[in-house]
Amino acid sequence: MMLSKAIEGQTYILINIGSDPHFMRRAGSMGLVPNTEIRVIRNQTKMPILLFARDTLIAVNQKDAAEIEVEANV
Amino acid sequence: MYKIALLGQPNSGKSTLFNALTGSHQHVGNWPGKTVERCEGSYKYQGEAISVVDLPGSYSLTADSEEEKITRDFITQGDADLILVMADSSQLSRSLYMLADFSKLNAPATLILNMEDVAKAQGKQVNSALLEKRLGIPVISFVAADLKRYDKLKSVIHSALSSPPRLKVEKCGDGQELSWIAEILSGVVNESQKPYTLGKFDRLATGRISGKIIACAAMLLAFACSMIVAMPLMGIGGMIPQIFTPLLQNAMDALNVHSFLAGIISVLIPNTIYFAFSMSGFVFGVNFVFAFLEDIGYIARVAYVFDGIMSKLGVQGKSICPMIMGFGCTIGGAAGARVIDNYGQRLLTIALTWAVPCAAIWSVIPVLAAYFFGFGSIFVVLGILAYMMLMIFVISKVFGKRLSPAQTRTGLIMELPPYHKPHWKSILYIAWIRAIDIFIRALKTIFLISLIVYLLTFSLSGNVENSLLYHIGTFIEPVTKFFGMGWQTFMAFIASAFAKEAVLGVLNAVFAGQGSLIAGTFEAKSFGVDSSILAAVMPTVISKAEALAFMFAVSFNVPCVMALSTTYRETHSLKWTLRLALFFTGGALILSCIIYHIAEILL
Numbered sequence: 001m002m003l004s005k006a007i008e009g010q011t012y013i014l015i016n017i018g019s020d021p022h023f024m025r026r027a028g029s030m031g032l033v034p035n036t037e038i039r040v041i042r043n044q045t046k047m048p049i050l051l052f053a054r055d056t057l058i059a060v061n062q063k064d065a066a067e068i069e070v071e072a073n074v
Numbered sequence: 075m076y077k078i079a080l081l082g083q084p085n086s087g088k089s090t091l092f093n094a095l096t097g098s099h100q101h102v103g104n105w106p107g108k109t110v111e112r113c114e115g116s117y118k119y120q121g122e123a124i125s126v127v128d129l130p131g132s133y134s135l136t137a138d139s140e141e142e143k144i145t146r147d148f149i150t151q152g153d154a155d156l157i158l159v160m161a162d163s164s165q166l167s168r169s170l171y172m173l174a175d176f177s178k179l180n181a182p183a184t185l186i187l188n189m190e191d192v193a194k195a196q197g198k199q200v201n202s203a204l205l206e207k208r209l210g211i212p213v214i215s216f217v218a219a220d221l222k223r224y225d226k227l228k229s230v231i232h233s234a235l236s237s238p239p240r241l242k243v244e245k246c247g248d249g250q251e252l253s254w255i256a257e258i259l260s261g262v263v264n265e266s267q268k269p270y271t272l273g274k275f276d277r278l279a280t281g282r283i284s285g286k287i288i289a290c291a292a293m294l295l296a297f298a299c300s301m302i303v304a305m306p307l308m309g310i311g312g313m314i315p316q317i318f319t320p321l322l323q324n325a326m327d328a329l330n331v332h333s334f335l336a337g338i339i340s341v342l343i344p345n346t347i348y349f350a351f352s353m354s355g356f357v358f359g360v361n362f363v364f365a366f367l368e369d370i371g372y373i374a375r376v377a378y379v380f381d382g383i384m385s386k387l388g389v390q391g392k393s394i395c396p397m398i399m400g401f402g403c404t405i406g407g408a409a410g411a412r413v414i415d416n417y418g419q420r421l422l423t424i425a426l427t428w429a430v431p432c433a434a435i436w437s438v439i440p441v442l443a444a445y446f447f448g449f450g451s452i453f454v455v456l457g458i459l460a461y462m463m464l465m466i467f468v469i470s471k472v473f474g475k476r477l478s479p480a481q482t483r484t485g486l487i488m489e490l491p492p493y494h495k496p497h498w499k500s501i502l503y504i505a506w507i508r509a510i511d512i513f514i515r516a517l518k519t520i521f522l523i524s525l526i527v528y529l530l531t532f533s534l535s536g537n538v539e540n541s542l543l544y545h546i547g548t549f550i551e552p553v554t555k556f557f558g559m560g561w562q563t564f565m566a567f568i569a570s571a572f573a574k575e576a577v578l579g580v581l582n583a584v585f586a587g588q589g590s591l592i593a594g595t596f597e598a599k600s601f602g603v604d605s606s607i608l609a610a611v612m613p614t615v616i617s618k619a620e621a622l623a624f625m626f627a628v629s630f631n632v633p634c635v636m637a638l639s640t641t642y643r644e645t646h647s648l649k650w651t652l653r654l655a656l657f658f659t660g661g662a663l664i665l666s667c668i669i670y671h672i673a674e675i676l677l
Contacts, residue, residue: 022138026487029083029133029175031168033252041272047282048381050490052270055165055196057490059378064487 003049003060003068006040011073013037018067027068030058037073075116076235079127079148082160083172084415085374085491087188087218089113091160092128094221094500098507102646104417105130105144109477111417111646119228124235127154131415135175141416149179156234157183163193163200163215164492166263167255174251182238183211184230190215192494199264208258210242219369219497276375276493285379292376293398296367300359300406307358311351315344315600334532337592342521342528345596349524349573350516353405353636358509360399360406364413365501371493373413378490387466388474390414393423400430404637408644409508418477421645425473425654428637429465431458431629434574439625441578445609446621454622458629461665465630472657512643519639524596527572531591538584538591543568557663558623558670563616567666569595570628571659572635577628578603585611619673627666632658 006012014036017024031054032038041057042050048059060068082088093100096115105112113128129148130141137143149157159176162169166187173185187200206213214230217223246254278284319340326336367373377391384391392413400407407427414420431439439458443451533540547554547561554564562584569576572595579598583591586607594603613621632638632655642651 023487025136025138026133028249028251029171030487030489031171031252032487036252039270041270042277042280044282046382047280048378050272050280050378054168056168057270057492058487059381059490060487061381 001070001072002066003040003051003070004043004062004065006043006049006051006065006070008040008043011037011039012070013073014068015071016069018064020067023064023067027060031056032058032060038070075123075125076155077125077127077153078156078158078231078235079129079154080158080160081129081145081149081172081176082131082188083133083169084131085489086160086162086169086172088128088131088160089415090500090504091158091186091188091218092126093504093507094218094224095227096126097503098511104647108140108144109418109421110140110144117228119232122232124231130417134171135179146179149176149181152181155182156231156238157181158186158231159183160186160188163187163190164196164198166200166259167252170255170258171251174246174254177241177243177246177254178248180240180245182234182240184234184239185209185211185213186218186227187213187215188218191217191220192492195494196492197266197268201262201264205258205262208243208262211239217497219500221499221503273493279372279375280378280490282379285375289376289379289394290398292367292372293395296360296363296395297399297402297406299363300356301402302359303362304352304355304359307355308352311348311355312600314348314351315341315597318344319597333534337532338525338528341592341596342524345600346517346521346524348600349520349636350513353516353520353640354509354513356403356405357409357512357640358505360409361412361508362501362505364395364410365504366496368413369494369496369501371491374488374490377488381488387422387426387470388478389419389423389426389470390416393419393426396423396427397430400427400432401436402433404428404430404432404633405640408637408640409512411644416478418479421647421650422470422473422477424641424645425469425477426466428633428641428654428658429462429469429630431462432574432633432637434634435629438574438577439629441605442581442612442621442625445613446616446618454625458626461626461630465661512640515643516636516639519642520635523572523635523638527569527595528592530568531595533591536590538587541591543591556667557627558620558666559627560616560620563620563624565591567624567627567631567662570634571632573599574628574634575599575603578605578608581605581612582608585615617674618677619670622673622677623666623670626669627662630658630665631662 014032014034017027036053038051038053040051048061049065051058080088080092096117100115102113110130116123116125129145132142132145135142135146137146159173187202202213202215212230212234279288322340326340373392376395380394381391384393395413396407396410399410404427408424411420411423414423440451440455443454530543531541538544543565547565551561559567566577566580569580575598576595579594582588582603582605583594645651
C-alpha cells in the first residue's frame with residue numbers, strides 16, 4: 001500500500017521510496033530508506049503526514065507520500 | 075591562524091554553536107558569486123585566534139544543491155584545519171548521516187553530540203567514549219545552548235588542532251549510510267524505549283485549522299512581546315529628540331548658528347539616534363521572541379502547518395512568521411526572517427514582507443481615506459489588502475525562480491524537533507549581540523539618508539516653497555501628474571520612504587502650513603501630528619482620484635529607512651536591497667498611475 005493511505009497509530013515497513021532521485025536522497029538523509037520501521041502519528045487530509053522513525057518526528061507531503069510504498073508491520 | 079569549520083544538518087544546533095563560539099566577532103557575507111550565505115567568525119583561545127566557518131546548512135554532501143556543492147568543495151579542498159561535525163544525541167541513528175557522508179572525504183574532524191540534555195530527558199545514555207574509540211576522532215557530548223560548556227569544547231578543539239585526528243573506520247559506501255551508522259552505533263546508545271505519542275498541545279499545534287490559528291495567535295503574541303521587550307529602549311530613544319531638540323535649538327539660537335547647521339544639530343542628529351535606538355530595540359525584541367520560539371521547537375510546527383500555502387510562493391512554511399510580523403513592523407519582519415535557514419528563501423521572504431503594509435501605514439491611510447471618502451474608506455482599506463495579496467503573488471513570480479530554485483525548496487520532507495525548555499542565557503546573548511550590531515550600522519545608514527532628506531527639505535525661511543524638494547517637485551510635476559500625483563502628494567510620497575508617519579507631517583506642512591517641511595518629516599514620529607486643519611484643507615485641493623492613487627502608492631512604496639537598513643543588514647547584499655527598493659518604487663508609481671487614470675474616469 002501507499003504511505004498516503006496509512007492509518008494513524010499503525011507501524012509500517014518502508015518498501016520503496018518513490019522514483020525521484022532528489023527526493024530519495026533527501027528522504028535517506030532523514031533516515032528513511034527501504035526496510036526502515038515507521039509509525040504513522042498523524043494523517044489528516046490536505047496536511048503532510050507525520051511519522052516517527054529513528055527517534056525523529058518527520059513530516060512528509062501527501063504528494064510524496066503517495067509515491068512511497070509501505071507494508072503493514074505485524 | 076587555525077581555521078575550523080562547522081558541519082551539520084538543519085536543527086543540529088549548528089548556528090547556536092557558531093553564535094556562542096564567535097559572539098560578536100562575525101563577518102557575514104556571501105560565497106563568491108552565489109546566493110548562499112557565508113558566515114565566518116573567530117574566537118581566541120590561550121591567546122591564539124581561531125577562525126570559524128559555518129558551512130551552509132544542508133542534509134548531506136551529495137551536491138544536490140548549491141549549498142551542498144559549496145560545503146563539499148570546501149571540505150575536499152582542505153580549506154579547514156578541523157571540521158566539527160554536529161549530530162543530535164537524541165536521534166543519533168538518523169543524525170549521524172552527515173558523518174557517514176563526511177567519512178567519504180577523509181578530512182580531520184571532531185564529532186559533537188549536541189543536545190545531550192534532550193537525550194537525557196528522553197532516557198537515552200550515549201557512550202561517547204566507546205564511540206570515540208571506534209571512530210578514532212574526539213567525540214564530545216554537548217549542549218550548544220549552555221554557555222558554561224564552551225571552555226571544555228575549546229580545549230578539545232585546541233588539542234585536536236595540534237594533532238589533526240582522522241576517522242579510523244572504513245569509509246561509508248554510497249547508499250550504505252544508514253547501515254554504516256547502525257554498525258558504528260551498536261552498543262553505544264542505551265535507551266529505555268517509550269513509544270512516541272503526540273502531546274495534547276502538539277495535536278492542536280499540528281492540526282490543519284487549529285494549527286494555523288495557534289500559529290497566527292503566536293505571531294501576534296510575538297509581536298506584542300517584542301514591543302514589550304523593546305519598549306524601554308524605544309522609550310529612552312523617544313526622549314532624545316523630545317529633550318534635546320528644544321534644548322539644542324535654544325542653544326543654536328543663542329549662539330547665532332546658521333539655521334542650516336542648527337537644524338542638523340538640533341533636529342537631524344537627535345532623531346537619527348532615536349530612530350537607531352527604537353530600531354535596535356525592536357530588533358532585539360523580535361530576535362528574542364523568535365529565538366525563544368525556535369529554541370523550544372515551536373517554529374517547526376508553524377513551518378509544518380503553513381507549508382502547503384507558503385510553498386506555492388516558493389518559500390518555507392516558516393516564512394509566514396516574518397510576513398505576519400510585517401503587519402506590525404517591516405523591521406521586525408526583516409529581522410525575523412532569520413528563522414529561514416536558506417539564504418535565497420530568506421531574501422524572498424523579506425521581499426514578500428515588504429509587500430505587507432506596516433502598522434504605521436495602517437495608522438495613516440484610514441485617516442486620509444476618511445477625509446476623502448468618509449465611510450467609503452473601508453473599501454480603500456479592503457482594496458489595499460486585496461492588492462497586497464496580488465503583490466505577494468507577483469513578487470513570488472518575479473523573484474522566486476532566482477531566489478528559490480525548485481530543487482532547493484525544502485517543504486517536501488522535514489523534521490519536527492521535540493519541544494524542550496528554553497535556554498534563556500543563550501537566547502538573550504544572541505538577541506543582544508544582534509541588537510548592538512544593528513545599532514551601530516543603523517546609525518550610519520539612517521544618518522546618511524536623513525541628511526539627503528534634510529538637504530531636500532531644508533528651506534532658509536522655513537517656508538515650504540524655498541526647499542529643494544519643492545523646486546524639484548514642481549519642476550517635474552508634469553511627469554508626476556502622469557503618475558497621478560501633484561507636487562504636494564509627490565513630496566509626501568518621497569517622505570513616506572523615509573518614515574511612514576512623515577506622510578501626515580509633510581502633508582500638514584504643505585497644506586495647512588503647520589510647521590516646516592523638516593519638522594513634518596523628522597518630527598512626525600516623535601512628536602505626532604495635529605491634522606485637524608489638514609482634514610478641512612486637503613480635500614479642497616486634491617481630487618479624489620489623486621488621493622486614492624496616492625494612498626496606494628504610499629502603502630506599496632519601499633518600506634521606511636529603518637526597514638531598508640535592517641534588510642541590508644540581514645541580507646548583507648546592497649545589490650538585492652537596491653534591486654528590491656527599485657522594484658517597489660517603480661511598482662508604486664505604476665500602480666498610482668493606473669489607479670489615478672481609472673479613478674479619474676469612474677469617480
